[in-house]
């Protein structure tokens with residue numbers, strides 16, 4: 001216990017030091033889009049109106065509390081109604097509300113102007129990560145990736161010092177160009193999530209079976225962070241959103257390399273790999289996708305998370321093993337990885353499981369086997 | 378009606394409670410049942426409070442220290458459900474039971490046996506719900522709003538128990554409401570016209586109609602969940618052609634009136650306490666009644682303000698923005714009338730009055746943040762952050778809960794015949810007042826800074842505010858245990874109270890001796906003008 005406190009100490013000191021920065025964290029962020037600035041102005045306008053109402057109302061109340069006391073000899077008045085007053089405090093607030101509603105309507109209408117986009121990105125929520133897909137007809141809409149929390153477990157469990165972007169960092173940023181209208185199509189694979197980037201002034205629920213539209217024209221390059229804002233299960237607090245806005249040329253260059261490696265990836269679907277190639281790739285994928293439950297050593301946490309080492313599946317028929325990984329096990333934590341991994345990745349991770357941790361199935365799994373299996377269904 | 382009942386008891390004046398514990402099981406007396414409701418809600422309040430403290434303990438610092446995220450979600454969910462359905466609502470029903478017959482000049486509630494049943498359902502419903510926490514897979518973990526499909530396809534197995542518990546709570550509320558409406562409409566003493574009814578009676582009459590209107594909607598929602606889970610329907614399952622958003626429309630069609638169900642009786646209570654301690658008649662009685670009625674009406678057409686981010690057409694968004702803003706008007710009317718009641722009164726500040734004034738101030742702060750939340754484009758930034766948490770805790774804790782505490786201090790002399798200790802009461806008030814503000818005020822800031830709600834761990838920039846919130850929560854929690862002590866002390870050894878326990882108290886209940894007789898009015902009292910409004 002004492003040790004734990006000692007280990008938290010550096011974190012606490014860092015926190016104090018950043019006190020100045022925290023002072024800026026009292027209010028809504030102004031953000032980096034025209035919309036986010038409009039929203040901020042709207043927020044400040046209503047806020048000041050509310051403060052003004054508060055000052056007047058509480059002013060009268062406290063005046064009365066301090067002056068109209070029995071202990072000061074106050075004698076109760078006998079008035080108890082006034083139609084004029086009632087009308088006044090019905091009409092005046094209504095007028096104030098109308099004054100508030102006008103700018104609010106304007107901003108809302110501007111937000112709903114989703115047309116004329118320069119590019120489309122599909123944002124798909126999963127328990128508990130985001131998938132981003134660049135919708136680009138030229139490349140079969142196939143270039144997509146997952147964005148997972150990158151904060152190590154040791155920081156969350158207080159075993160190491162928490163770094164600056166604790167819980168707000170991911171393994172792969174969503175990259176977008178500045179000064180172009182990017183349209184986001186938000187949806188979900190499982191439960192409802194919500195995609196929010198405060199600096200863009202946009203938030204929308206990711207609802208399974210529904211496509212919600214959002215858009216942003218970011219004006220300043222930078223890295224912008226947000227979080228899932230709809231309770232989506234156990235790791236709701238651990239699926240951040242990180243968007244990197246890049247100067248146009250830089251983005252285009254990045255996108256071109258991504259797309260060409262995507263072409264390479266698609267070609268690799270027809271390749272035949274060696275045992276060693278599959279083992280190397282498979283180990284990496286096992287580490288990212290499987291080891292959190294089945295453990296790095298393949299021992300699992302029986303009975304909840306079965307062991308891979310010596311497992312009947314890993315030593316049994318190859319196609320059964322493949323289809324279990326592709327389709328998942330309904331009603332358990334074992335997901336259908338067919339939706340998240342491509343044929344090369346599936347083949348290599350299954351091959352790895354069959355030949356690691358002392359397993360020795362003695363066969364080989366190729367991307368084509370995965371494709372055949374998927375088509376056969 | 379009152380004639381008949383009065384004939385029943387005519388020759389049996391000494392009729393008192395039965396002896397022994399079974400009295401509480403079989404009782405059909407409105408005061409006994411009121412007492413049962415109040416103690417039950419207090420027990421639930423403490424259980425829900427412990428859950429809140431578990432949450433605040435975990436959130437004291439960034440990182441996971443004490444509990445796992447899975448359990449954290451069960452705590453937030455059960456805290457919300459227990460406070461809403463187990464603490465606030467039954468407490469108001471308990472107050473209705475105690476007060477309505479006395480305030481309208483009746484001997485008891487109209488339907489005493491049903492009254493017994495509506496109470497005794499509750500302990501079973503809540504035992505069932507709380508027991509799921511100990512089941513394999515855990516209890517409800519999908520938030521008190523239980524959005525599908527998290528609460529259906531992805532729910533723990535125990536969700537079926539949760540559904541039945543909600544059904545039972547709904548049945549209890551509906552029966553309670555029928556009883557309240559029947560009592561108010563049929564059992565008023567001669568001469569008490571509708572527009573002479575005390576405000577607490579008025580607000581409960583309207584609340585009871587709200588309950589009857591929306592509890593069946595909630596029952597429908599959970600029934601559809603039950604079918605989705607067990608009978609392969611797809612009401613809320615997109616893969617089967619259903620619509621998860623429909624769940625939210627149904628839930629909030631119940632849920633928004635529900636939040637007013639938790640505040641209208643509070644309006645009634647405060648409308649009794651402020652005139653009493655200002656020694657001045659309630660200002661604008663008629664417009665107070667109309668304001669409550671219009672709030673109740675508007676509460677049916679604003680539900681989707683909880684769903685601004687769900688993706689509605691522009692016209693829908695605008696409609697719900699305008700209608701929500703409109704609710705602020707009658708709400709404002711109430712606040713202005715209370716302040717006008719205080720204005721040029723002759724005020725003293727006994728504990729009930731302190732809680733009532735704090736109610737007016739802090740509830741108004743909650744109303745103002747509600748107004749901010751109504752502005753759709755800004756709500757995109759606020760929604761599902763701690764700003765919303767701050768908003769609804771301001772209207773529910775120093776709002777609904779403070780009014781209940783104020784009511785207990787105000788009427789406990791009538792109930793027990795004993796006076797509470799004024800300095801202990803004041804101490805309880807100041808501790809609660811400080812606790813509630815230290816807990817919830819900083820949450821406005823963490824929300825604006827971007828902290829989502831319902832997360833067990835958070836980014837470092839939110840650390841300070843969370844620490845302050847947690848400290849406040851422990852102050853508040855402690856002060857409610859202190860409240861328990863004050864209550865027990867009052868019941869055991871409070872000074873004897875007069876029939877009219879407060880100098881400025883008006884209303885039929887104060888014409889009875891303290892403690893009030895077991896059957897409040899065996900003869901219909903005369904309704905004198907100086908005792909009633911209008």
Ligand code: HEM
Pocket residue numbers: 522636637639640682683701702704705708743744745746747748750751752756759760761765768769772773776777
């Ligand atoms: C002037 C009056 C009020 C207005 C304009 C108002 C407006 C709103 C809005 C727009 C939201 C949705 C915020 C969001 O989720 O983004 C909200 C949430 C909420 N309000 Fe109010 N409100 C008012 C008064 C009240 C009162 C009197 C109560 C209860 C006593 C209340 C209880 C709640 C609750 C419980 C929620 C959150 C529900 C949840 O998501 O868990 N509000 N309010």
Ligand SMILES: [Cu+2]
Pocket residue numbers: 632633636679680682683
């Ligand atoms: Cu609402």
